[in-house]
Amino acid sequence: MSIIREVPTFDLTVPVIVIGAGACGLTAALAVRDAGQDVLVLERDERPWGSTSMSLGAVCGVDSAEQRQHGIEDDVEAFVADVLAKTAGRANAALARTIGRESGRTLDWLSSQHDVPLLLDFKWTGLGHSRPRLHIPPGRNGEELLALLQNACARAGAEVMTGALVTDLFADAEDRVRGVRVRRRDGSSEEVGCEALVLATCGFGGNHEMIARYIPEMANARYFGHEGNRGDGILWGQALGAALADMSAYQGLGTLADPQLVVVPHPLMIEGGFLANVDGRRFTHELENISGMCVPVLAQPQGLAWVVFDEQRHQNALAHSYEHRQLVEVNAIRRADDWAGLERACGVPAGSFAEENAAIDAARAAGAPDRYGRSFAGLAPLEAPYCAVRVTGALFHTQGGLRIDDEARVLREDGRALPNLYAGGGAAQSISGPDVTGYLPAVGLSMAITLGQIAGRSAARSCA
Ligand SMILES: Cc1cc2nc3c(=O)[nH]c(=O)nc-3n(C[C@H](O)[C@H](O)[C@H](O)COP(=O)(O)OP(=O)(O)OC[C@H]3O[C@@H](n4cnc5c(N)ncnc54)[C@H](O)[C@@H]3O)c2cc1C
Incomplete structure (x- = not known):
């Protein structure tokens, strides 16, 4: 993976190349096509x-047509305030403002122009968002989202x-990207020229060297x-002189079913379930930082925990969660008619889950938060039969990643694009x-x- 300074003559040149x-x-490609340019x-x-x-x-989308249809008032400043509250003021506020301004209208554009419907969801409330902002495809999973975008690209004439x-x-010597070298599956190589390049290669989770360097705790x-x-993409940008930012930041859930590798749906806990370690003991406020829950879970004995819930929550999850149905298919859910049975099924000490549940019930009855500061007020107590899934953090x-401006242009260390x-992305x-x-x-x-839409639009304009 390198930058080659000797620029060949290309047999084929397209206005915009998108990598990834x-x-x-795919959103960038749609935006390029909407701006009337060809894209590969x-x-x-x-x-x-x-x-x-x-x-x-x-x-996440701010001030979308979906929100307005449901009577939800949202705006850029409310979103930026949420971002700054969640990050203790350490996020790039200008970038948050760009996302606040453009995300809702990007979702509206995908839905109205490209038949990629994203519907407002109320299951994931709170957790740092002061308004319902989560928009989900009708089938409620990422595979469907990608398929919808691929179909839209095919209709729009975006070549993939x-x-x-x-x-x-x-x-070239001015750091203008003139083209790319592509390796095909049969080992052959092709060189394609471009007028603008969009890097949509995602992050560096699959690069162990970079993880050890930037996020040693993981x-x-x-x-x-x-x-x-x-x-x-990050490495190419860096080699061209781009600035990097927040490289130590990441998301790591603590609810990956072990060993089945399916994400356990968070509404199970939002609606009153809890996490306990292999000793059957709770160890954290389950909702305080769900995106960083890998840290406390991995710190537990064997790096494992149990998500504990009940039959009613199980039924709710079956109705709305694709992942929960997968958990059933792979037989990841243990179930028993009473606490003693569930404790045996999970191999935790007798009485441990029952005690933790009783402590939650007592806190709820007293109208007080539990020992981790979590309030269970307004949530129905767990009722038999009980269920649990073993999880780990990841x-x-x-x-x-690359520092960008509000047109998604990659910035150098000195701030010039x-x-x-x-x-x-x-x-x-x-x-x-x-x-x-x-x-x-x-x-x-x-x-x-959102940034895909902005990057595609900006890249296409630069070719005009
Ligand atoms: C289990 C899981 C659940 C998640 N749930 C959510 C969620 O519900 N909501 C949310 O907002 N985020 C969620 N995320 C995060 C979200 O998936 C990512 O932030 C998002 O998909 C990033 O999109 P992207 O287009 O940048 O990257 P990707 O979707 O990863 O696409 C990058 C593409 O670039 C290709 N690529 C990389 N390098 C090259 C190269 N050199 N040449 C050619 N191709 C290359 C890759 O093969 C890949 O297809 C979740 C992540 C995980 C892992």
Whole structure:
């Protein structure tokens, strides 16, 4: 993966090349086509998948038509305030403002112009968002979101070449990207010229060296994002003189079913379930920082925990969660008619789950928060039969990346933009501050889709 300064004569040149066919790259391609330019998306995998397909498909959008239809008033300043509160003032406020201003209208554009419907969801309330902002495709999963975007690209005439790993960029002495080298699956190489380049290669979760360097606390943790996200775009940008920001930031959930590797839906806990370790003891406020829950979970004996809930929550989750249905299919849920039975099924000390549940009931009855400061007020007590899923923590996606401006142009260390390089999604800096505590739910896909739209639009304009 390098920058080649000797620029060849290209047999084929397209106005805009996009590297990566995840949510960011495909949205960028749609924006390029809407601006009347041709675009070529290059994707390493034979079948586009990316972290986008692995995701829950929830996208944060501010002041969308969906929100207005449901009577939800939202605005840029409310969003920026939420971002700054979640990150203790350490996020890039200008970037948050850009996302606040553009995310809702980007979702409206996808829905009205490209038949990519994203519906407002009320299951994930709070957790740092002062308004309902999560928009989910009808089938409620990331695979569907990617399929909707792929279909839209096909209709819009955006060409997507798969099995096409970009290995090198060609750039001139002014750091203008002039083209890319692509390795095909049969080992052959092709060189394609471009007038502008969008980096939509996501973050560096699949690059162990970069993780050890920038996020050493996760160096030995499992990575549960797309393995093809090796930080290529970030490394190319850096080699061209781009500034990096917030490289130590990441999201890591603590609710990855072990060993089945399915994400346990958070509404189970939002609606009153709890986490206990293998000794059957609670150890944290389950909702305080769900995006960084990998840290307390991995600190528990064996790095494992149990998500404990009941039959009623199980039924609710079955109705709304694709992942929960997967948990049933792979037989990940243990179930018993009483606490003693569930404790036996999970191999935790007798009486431990029952005691923890009784402590929660007592706190609720006293109208007081529990010993971790969590309030269960207004949530129905758990009732038999009881259920549990064993989980572990993992790194899901990195949040640091290339510094960009409000047109998604990649910036140099001195703040000047590189001539024709754009970035979005996991390849760009996010709005999560510098560590694991600042990620607001559904911001990852919002950075992908919103910045993808901005990057595609800006790149197309630069070719006009
Ligand atoms: C399990 C899980 C659940 C998640 N749930 C949510 C959620 O509900 N809401 C949310 O907002 N975020 C969620 N996220 C985060 C979200 O998935 C990412 O933020 C988002 O998908 C990033 O989109 P992207 O387009 O930047 O990257 P991706 O979708 O990963 O796409 C990047 C693409 O670039 C390709 N690529 C990389 N390098 C090259 C190269 N050199 N040449 C060619 N192709 C290349 C990759 O193969 C990949 O297809 C979740 C993440 C995980 C792992």
